[in-house]
Amino acid sequence: MDENESFLRTSVTEISSSLIVAIADEMSDEDLSAFASVITTQSNQLHIKGVILNFSMVQMLDTFSMRMLHDVSKALQLMGVKVVWVGLKPGVVISLIDLGIDFDTVTIQTALNLEQGLELLAQESSL
Amino acid sequence: MSERPGFPTESRTIVISKDTDGGYVISIARMLARKAGFNENDEFLIAAAASELATNIYRYASAGEVAIRIIRDSGNSRAGIELLASDSGPGIENVDLAMQDKYTTKKGSLGSGLPSVKRIMDEFTIYSQIGIGVKIAARKWRQHGQS
Amino acid sequence: MDNRIDNPVMRQEISTDLKLQLLDQIPTPVMAVNRDFEIIYMNQVGAELLGKNRGELIGKHCYNQFHTPHCNNDRCCMRKAMTTGEMVSSRNKIPLSDGDKHIMYYAVPLKDEGGNIVGGLEYIVDISEQVSYEERLQEQSRQMSTPTIKLWDGVLVLPVIGVVDSLRAQLMMESMLNKIVETSAKVILLDIQGVAAVDTAIANHLIKITKATRLMGCECILSGISPAVAQTIIQLGIDMVDSITTKSTLSDGLAEAFRILNMKVQKIT
Ligand SMILES: Nc1ncnc2c1ncn2[C@@H]1O[C@H](COP(=O)(O)OP(=O)(O)OP(=O)(O)O)[C@@H](O)[C@H]1O
Numbered sequence: 001m002d003e004n005e006s007f008l009r010t011s012v013t014e015i016s017s018s019l020i021v022a023i024a025d026e027m028s029d030e031d032l033s034a035f036a037s038v039i040t041t042q043s044n045q046l047h048i049k050g051v052i053l054n055f056s057m058v059q060m061l062d063t064f065s066m067r068m069l070h071d072v073s074k075a076l077q078l079m080g081v082k083v084v085w086v087g088l089k090p091g092v093v094i095s096l097i098d099l100g101i102d103f104d105t106v107t108i109q110t111a112l113n114l115e116q117g118l119e120l121l122a123q124e125s126s127l
Numbered sequence: 128m129s130e131r132p133g134f135p136t137e138s139r140t141i142v143i144s145k146d147t148d149g150g151y152v153i154s155i156a157r158m159l160a161r162k163a164g165f166n167e168n169d170e171f172l173i174a175a176a177a178s179e180l181a182t183n184i185y186r187y188a189s190a191g192e193v194a195i196r197i198i199r200d201s202g203n204s205r206a207g208i209e210l211l212a213s214d215s216g217p218g219i220e221n222v223d224l225a226m227q228d229k230y231t232t233k234k235g236s237l238g239s240g241l242p243s244v245k246r247i248m249d250e251f252t253i254y255s256q257i258g259i260g261v262k263i264a265a266r267k268w269r270q271h272g273q274s
Numbered sequence: 275m276d277n278r279i280d281n282p283v284m285r286q287e288i289s290t291d292l293k294l295q296l297l298d299q300i301p302t303p304v305m306a307v308n309r310d311f312e313i314i315y316m317n318q319v320g321a322e323l324l325g326k327n328r329g330e331l332i333g334k335h336c337y338n339q340f341h342t343p344h345c346n347n348d349r350c351c352m353r354k355a356m357t358t359g360e361m362v363s364s365r366n367k368i369p370l371s372d373g374d375k376h377i378m379y380y381a382v383p384l385k386d387e388g389g390n391i392v393g394g395l396e397y398i399v400d401i402s403e404q405v406s407y408e409e410r411l412q413e414q415s416r417q418m419s420t421p422t423i424k425l426w427d428g429v430l431v432l433p434v435i436g437v438v439d440s441l442r443a444q445l446m447m448e449s450m451l452n453k454i455v456e457t458s459a460k461v462i463l464l465d466i467q468g469v470a471a472v473d474t475a476i477a478n479h480l481i482k483i484t485k486a487t488r489l490m491g492c493e494c495i496l497s498g499i500s501p502a503v504a505q506t507i508i509q510l511g512i513d514m515v516d517s518i519t520t521k522s523t524l525s526d527g528l529a530e531a532f533r534i535l536n537m538k539v540q541k542i543t
């Protein structure tokens with residue numbers, strides 16, 4: 001499968017050296033690994049300072065996807081990119097907690113919605 | 128029966144068969160601990176211990192009971208609280224493991240229940256038989272000078 | 275002034291017959307058994323409860339009459355009373371044709387002149403009303419128990435009062451998360467000043483709640499930690515301190531919330 005084809009399921013927007021990634025609902029394992037490699041290379045090529053993962057379309061997240069997205073975020077963090085997760089729905093959060101996922105809130109920041117996420121990135125870069 | 132417990136407030140047996148019975152155990156434990164003269168810190172500690180025992184019965188044995196009573200030592204000089212938990216559940220596979228901190232067979236639990244009961248109480252005995260059930264007796268004595 | 279009537283009860287000696295008559299008058303079931311749990315006495319109310327004649331009950335095993343979850347096993351208070359020599363009481367349920375009857379029963383050992391335990395006496399108190407009251411109260415308190423309140427722009431507070439069981443913890447979590455979305459809150463104060471107890475399960479729930487709110491971009495501050503609760507948490511061996519912002523009072527918590535929001539409360543001079 002062409003890497004970009006499966007990656008089409010998520011949309012990426014670039015604004016002022018930040019990437020806003022809208023995570024699609026129910027991404028397959030292939031989608032996820034394609035997403036992981038694309039997002040890290042793009043961040044590198046475009047000299048990205050911050051990445052926002054927008055979960056507002058996600059109704060359900062399994063442990064595998066969570067782990068994948070968590071790992072990508074940590075990799076980005078290592079590359080000096082700020083990562084903010086936004087728009088997690090209460091239902092998704094509750095199921096993640098029930099699954100016993102340990103989320104690293106020290107390296108990955110969270111915000112309620114896209115607006116607050118952007119604010120957070122702006123704050124970080126002005127510091 | 129020279130030291131017959133005052134009736135019926137000095138000793139209570141709570142049958143555990145549903146989630147909310149733990150709450151009942153907490154209230155009774157606090158009430159009896161207060162009556163026995165424990166201070167607020169100990170009252171909370173005893174309630175926590177009693178609640179751990181009740182939670183385990185509900186979780187792992189589905190039914191059983193927790194008895195809580197005020198006790199006096201043989202010289203009648205100290206008062207204390209005794210917790211007796213008994214169930215006819217599956218029993219504990221490996222008691223030594225179960226008594227270790229962070230050991231749990233329930234996903235997402237802390238595994239600190241039984242070791243905490245042992246830490247909180249002054250005396251602790253556990254008796255388990257596979258297929259028969261678990262019996263736990265634990266006592267905490269009032270410190271001298273505690274009014 | 276001596277106008278005492280000749281009341282047999284006032285006499286020092288009460289005949290065994292009269293004692294039994296007295297037991298018959300007690301408006302609650304009373305039963306006596308021998309060491310083999312064979313019924314040797316049952317009062318009228320007791321027989322009525324079972325829907326049997328008193329006569330036909332004598333000599334029968336009590337456990338074959340009552341069929342409660344305690345019957346003929348180690349949970350039986352009568353058995354305990356006969357082994358310990360003490361009064362033993364417990365809640366129990368008697369299965370009847372029109373459903374379970376909630377009871378409290380009290381068992382005392384019967385001794386002969388030599389002090390040997392020869393049987394036991396038991397009486398039963400109907401506590402159905404108390405139980406249904408407790409259940410109603412529990413249900414009500416559960417419904418009232420999850421009020422997440424907006425305290426300030428961006429600040430929510432959830433006071434936790436009484437007993438936290440897992441269902442209530444779940445409701446608390448849902449209530450908090452939904453309110454965070456609704457109000458765009460950045461800080462939530464979980465105030466446990468009024469909590470009845472903290473055990474590992476409750477501590478675990480509190481930790482999970484703080485993790486959940488963080489996933490939504492909302493900082494959770496645990497306030498109202500009394501010395502007793504603090505000590506209990508230490509004894510439980512739970513390291514909350516590292517992962518959760520904790521404060522001893524709600525007002526300290528609120529001050530911390532304002533700090534997070536870069537706000538300052540000042541006296542107007
Ligand atoms: N009454 C019981 N019957 C059968 N197994 C039990 C009983 N009590 C405890 N266990 C076993 O012992 C283990 C340890 O119990 P403990 O109370 O220490 O931790 P936990 O219940 O798993 O977690 P926590 O109490 O921290 O929520 C349990 O996971 C369970 O496997």
Ligand SMILES: [Mg+2]
Pocket residue numbers: 179182183239240241
């Ligand atoms: Mg436990």
